Amino acid sequence: MDESxxxxxxxxxxxxxxxxxxxxxxxxxxxxxxxxxxPSGCGKTTTLRLLAGFDNPSSGEIFINGSLANGAPPYxxxxxxxxxxxxxxxxxxxxxxxxxxxxxxxxSRSQIQPMLEEVLSLVRLTGLESRFPKQLSxxxxxxxxxxxxxxxxxxxxxxxxPLGALxxxxxxxxxxxxxxxxxxxxxxxxxVTHDQEEALTxxxxxxxxxxxxxxxxxxxxxxxxxxxxxxxxDFIGETNFIEGKIVSCDPPWVKVDVQGIQMSALGIPPYExxxxxxxxxxPEKIWLQKxxxxxxxxxxxxxxEELVYLGTDTRYLVRLSDELILTVRQQNxxxxxxxxxxxxxxxxxxxxxxxxxxxxxx
Amino acid sequence: MEKQRERGQLALLLLPSTLWLGLFFLAPxxxxxxxxxxxxxxxxxxxxxxxxxxxxxxxLHLKIFLRSLTLAVLxxxxxxxxxxxxxxxxxxxPPRLRHxxxxxxxxxLWANSLVLTYAWMVLLRPEGFxxxxxxxxxxxxxxxxxxxxxxxxxxxxxxxLPFMVYPLYGSIEKFDFTLIEAAHDLGATRFQAFxxxxxxxxxxxxxAGSLLVFISALGTFVVPALLGGDKTLMWGNLIQQRFxxxxxxxxxxxxxxxAMMLFMSVGIWxxxxxxxxxx
Amino acid sequence: MNERSLSTTTRxxxxxxxxxxxxxxxLEPVLGVNACFIxxxxxxxxxxxxxxxxxxxxxxxxxxxxxIDWYIQLFQDSEIARALRNTLIVASFSMLFATIIxxxxxxxxxxxxxxxxNAFETTLNxxxxxxxxxxxxxxxxxxxxxxxxxxxxxxxIIAHTVFNISYVAVIVRARLHGFDRRLEEAAxxxxxxxxxxxxxxxxxxxxxxxxxxxxxxxxxxxxxxxVTFFVTxxxxxxxxxxxxxxxxxxxxxxxxxxxxxxxxxxxLLVTLxxxxxxxxxx
Numbered sequence: 063m064d065e066s067x068x069x070x071x072x073x074x075x076x077x078x079x080x081x082x083x084x085x086x087x088x089x090x091x092x093x094x095x096x097x098x099x100x101p102s103g104c105g106k107t108t109t110l111r112l113l114a115g116f117d118n119p120s121s122g123e124i125f126i127n128g129s130l131a132n133g134a135p136p137y138x139x140x141x142x143x144x145x146x147x148x149x150x151x152x153x154x155x156x157x158x159x160x161x162x163x164x165x166x167x168x169x170s171r172s173q174i175q176p177m178l179e180e181v182l183s184l185v186r187l188t189g190l191e192s193r194f195p196k197q198l199s200x201x202x203x204x205x206x207x208x209x210x211x212x213x214x215x216x217x218x219x220x221x222x223x224p225l226g227a228l229x230x231x232x233x234x235x236x237x238x239x240x241x242x243x244x245x246x247x248x249x250x251x252x253x254v255t256h257d258q259e260e261a262l263t264x265x266x267x268x269x270x271x272x273x274x275x276x277x278x279x280x281x282x283x284x285x286x287x288x289x290x291x292x293x294x295x296d297f298i299g300e301t302n303f304i305e306g307k308i309v310s311c312d313p314p315w316v317k318v319d320v321q322g323i324q325m326s327a328l329g330i331p332p333y334e335x336x337x338x339x340x341x342x343x344x345p346e347k348i349w350l351q352k353x354x355x356x357x358x359x360x361x362x363x364x365x366x367e368e369l370v371y372l373g374t375d376t377r378y379l380v381r382l383s384d385e386l387i388l389t390v391r392q393q394n395x396x397x398x399x400x401x402x403x404x405x406x407x408x409x410x411x412x413x414x415x416x417x418x419x420x421x422x423x424x
Numbered sequence: 425m426e427k428q429r430e431r432g433q434l435a436l437l438l439l440p441s442t443l444w445l446g447l448f449f450l451a452p453x454x455x456x457x458x459x460x461x462x463x464x465x466x467x468x469x470x471x472x473x474x475x476x477x478x479x480x481x482x483x484l485h486l487k488i489f490l491r492s493l494t495l496a497v498l499x500x501x502x503x504x505x506x507x508x509x510x511x512x513x514x515x516x517x518p519p520r521l522r523h524x525x526x527x528x529x530x531x532x533l534w535a536n537s538l539v540l541t542y543a544w545m546v547l548l549r550p551e552g553f554x555x556x557x558x559x560x561x562x563x564x565x566x567x568x569x570x571x572x573x574x575x576x577x578x579x580x581x582x583x584x585l586p587f588m589v590y591p592l593y594g595s596i597e598k599f600d601f602t603l604i605e606a607a608h609d610l611g612a613t614r615f616q617a618f619x620x621x622x623x624x625x626x627x628x629x630x631x632a633g634s635l636l637v638f639i640s641a642l643g644t645f646v647v648p649a650l651l652g653g654d655k656t657l658m659w660g661n662l663i664q665q666r667f668x669x670x671x672x673x674x675x676x677x678x679x680x681x682x683a684m685m686l687f688m689s690v691g692i693w694x695x696x697x698x699x700x701x702x703x
Numbered sequence: 704m705n706e707r708s709l710s711t712t713t714r715x716x717x718x719x720x721x722x723x724x725x726x727x728x729x730l731e732p733v734l735g736v737n738a739c740f741i742x743x744x745x746x747x748x749x750x751x752x753x754x755x756x757x758x759x760x761x762x763x764x765x766x767x768x769x770x771i772d773w774y775i776q777l778f779q780d781s782e783i784a785r786a787l788r789n790t791l792i793v794a795s796f797s798m799l800f801a802t803i804i805x806x807x808x809x810x811x812x813x814x815x816x817x818x819x820x821n822a823f824e825t826t827l828n829x830x831x832x833x834x835x836x837x838x839x840x841x842x843x844x845x846x847x848x849x850x851x852x853x854x855x856x857x858x859x860i861i862a863h864t865v866f867n868i869s870y871v872a873v874i875v876r877a878r879l880h881g882f883d884r885r886l887e888e889a890a891x892x893x894x895x896x897x898x899x900x901x902x903x904x905x906x907x908x909x910x911x912x913x914x915x916x917x918x919x920x921x922x923x924x925x926x927x928x929x930v931t932f933f934v935t936x937x938x939x940x941x942x943x944x945x946x947x948x949x950x951x952x953x954x955x956x957x958x959x960x961x962x963x964x965x966x967x968x969x970x971l972l973v974t975l976x977x978x979x980x981x982x983x984x985x
Binding site for chain 1: 885896
Binding site: 430433434437438440441442444445448449450451452453455456459506509510512513514516525527528529531532534535536537538539540542543544545546547549551552553556560582585613614639642643645646650660663664667674677678681684685688692 | 727730733734735737738740741742744745746747748749751752755762763765800803804805807808810811814815817823826827829830832833834835836837838840841842843844845848849861862864865868872897922925926928929943946947950954958959962965966969970972973977
């Protein structure tokens, strides 16, 4: 309890009859970089707004630094939000924008000055104090929004897709910068994004949300390597879904029959025989070769139907049977690439394939 | 408790306007309704009675209603007839000139309308501007348009033309003129392109402008009072006379007021119906 | 196939119609003439009136020589000076009341959803739609029969404030429509209370809207005649009422001068407000 910076207990929010956030419970540790990841409309932004205090939860509890925050107005909460649109005050210059929170705390000008200098140099905006938001580039506006939220030293910083409006190159730079900043200041960051790559590179932990619910919480590699549901596997990265029936179960291994082809995959028991399941396997985990490999267990033959050259790697569509086509990604290490129509051997280490319940989304 | 605080704020913000409008706008309208339902005499006797509505249908009054409707429709029609080509013309000018021309259509709206009507009196009266101009040009016959229905229509068109051009210009300016080019490309003549493409797409502007002009012209009081004289009374003048001139008949005046608002509501209702259908 | 033969076949299969009918060629000039005619129609009365006000023969199309006698007469008229004073008093007070009340209403409507909102909005817009003669008559009846308030400047101010509230609310709401609510949220998030948020963020940003609402209210009140006509009382003559009674008594050269001054004043006022707005927006 003492360790968690923010705790949500069975949080729900409805707008009219429409549930937006359903029964969300999370514990976010002090100094953690925590991401809420999901498609638009999954409830992640609403969760953030509940935390900031702009909306009140329909039920459930919000604890910030161990004390109940339900009903407290936004200005009484020790959390600051970086808005997606930045929400910079257009009639104030950079200095006035950043100083706003400090003035609200009734700090004197002489107290404000050093804090302002510090935060502006932190986000590399020194010298732009007298500019107005309209006169700044997108990246600079973003930094002002960040400085404005950081200058009051909140214990939690909420970020609502703060990089969404920037172009790709700037976004990559800012991702690294934000991460560095967070380490340096040791402030809890709660970061909302629909960009899986962003969440994977920056976060200590990720909560994947769908239709108002949290479907999985975990470290980036857990989310990526062991997706709990078909939704998570599908939303994060590219995945082959193979439908089949269980033949036998030898924990933790499950043998599955896919149109006459037998595969083994990792699964958490109990799985009863002939139950329908889905196997998820990432395209880059599948190996392709021209020769039969004597050692591997999960080994099949297929025909290259289509290939797409992507620079660092090539994506192949390999047909295993009439109704089974797998996507395979291979790094372009040498020139011995395969051609369309080639007959190939393919397979994967069994731990890389994961058995999912086919109806987890219902 | 959050809800309660919000409700308090809301009540505080809306209290002054609710009070002001309730007391000095809605309550007076209620009084008019009450007056229309009581007996005439001295100038009102507080006795429930529907006879004001019977007096409403007196042939003399019906004649004035008919005149008001005719003049209002005529005004709307003239405004549309000259206003549409004008709005189209303005919308086709280069941007700077366009803004200037638009501004000069709207400018008279801001001048005191009473003063502008007076200016028309000066122009139209016997021995006035037109009369003496014609005389100086050698026409012996004196003309006087003042105190005729024509003068009233001139005055009404003058007052309400900006009301027509404003929404028309709004919809024509938004119109994508490449659609006209597309219509020409597909073989439409200019007239066909106008009828099949431009007119249907600028219909909201036509409707809004016509409604504004019609409603305003129907409720007018000053123009017929100054330019129409005693022979071209309109609905508004009738209301004023029944309240303030002898023979006073407040219940009838109140009934006349309500009937006028009823007519306008029908116009507005029709407008929204057509708009909803086309949307 | 070479390029040349390709172009000839194209030309052969798509014959060019020149369809410039008489109607097509006449359209543009007809539109131009129509426009000219309308601008003459709109500005002739104004120009003639101004010319007459400086003419020694104040009503004839034949120029009678330059004269400022009518203006001198006008400025010596104490009735008109009083009417001007009354008009400014009414316009100032109704502007003040309507701007405050209208802005509060607009804020409430843009911020809150509540039951009866549609009915409230309809009522709020009614004073713009309902004919001024009905507004004037009904308020007069209410004042005379129910509250027994003496007619005079206060009753005119009350009446003008009614419709001005509606206009100010419309204009401020339009301004609030483009206002980003997240700015208020950002301020509250940074520790500003609702009161501080309003004065530091909302008010400075919607101020131009409030200002143009106030200007409109002032102008409308200056020019208002019909409603005033009904609720005015002894000693509470405003300029439009003064003009009306002078016109009713008979057309005099003095009115030409007064009318000219009123026209020039309103045109200056509008131009000023437009310039103000343009400077603000740029």
